Amino acid sequence: xxxxxLVKPILxxxxxxxxxxxxxxxxxxxxKVNKVEIRKAVEAMYNVAVDSVNTAVIPGKAKNRNxxxxxxxxxxxxxxxxxxxxxxxxxxxxxxxx
Numbered sequence: 001x002x003x004x005x006l007v008k009p010i011l012x013x014x015x016x017x018x019x020x021x022x023x024x025x026x027x028x029x030x031x032k033v034n035k036v037e038i039r040k041a042v043e044a045m046y047n048v049a050v051d052s053v054n055t056a057v058i059p060g061k062a063k064n065r066n067x068x069x070x071x072x073x074x075x076x077x078x079x080x081x082x083x084x085x086x087x088x089x090x091x092x093x094x095x096x097x098x
Contacts, residue, residue, distance in 0.1 A: 005033050005041035009094050010081065023086045025094070031057065031080045038082045049087035056081050 009015075010026040018024040029038055035053040042050050060078040064071055086092070 003030065003033075005030055005037055006045065007079075011094065018083070019092075019094075023088075023091060025084050025086070025092050027082050027084065029055070029080050029082045031078070033080075035082075038084065042084050046092045048090040048092060051085045051087045053085075054083045056083075 007028040007030065010028060012026075015026040018026065025042075027038075027042075033041075035055060038053050038055070039050045042048065042053075057080050058078060061076045063074050063076055065074070066072075
């Protein structure tokens with residue numbers, strides 16, 4: 001079995017606006033994959049034509065949480081984000097039949 005390229009789609013207000021206006025969809029991807037692998041994975045999974053792929057590595061952040069026992073310090077993991085632009089007229093239905 002091959003490696004997992006697309007981890008999950010990002011469903012935020014900003015990502016939703018990008019998909020509606022510019023036909024761009026945002027995914028969290030494996031940190032080791034490149035743009036060509038991301039393009040092939042999106043085309044295979046959603047059966048669409050991909051125009052371009054932009055990537056960004058989001059660094060981890062330190063987080064603090066107050067509890068009864070005191071302050072708990074932790075770290076959010078770093079991840080790689082891919083913004084995929086589809087060809088004109090293409091779209092992905094991320095919500096299905098909800």
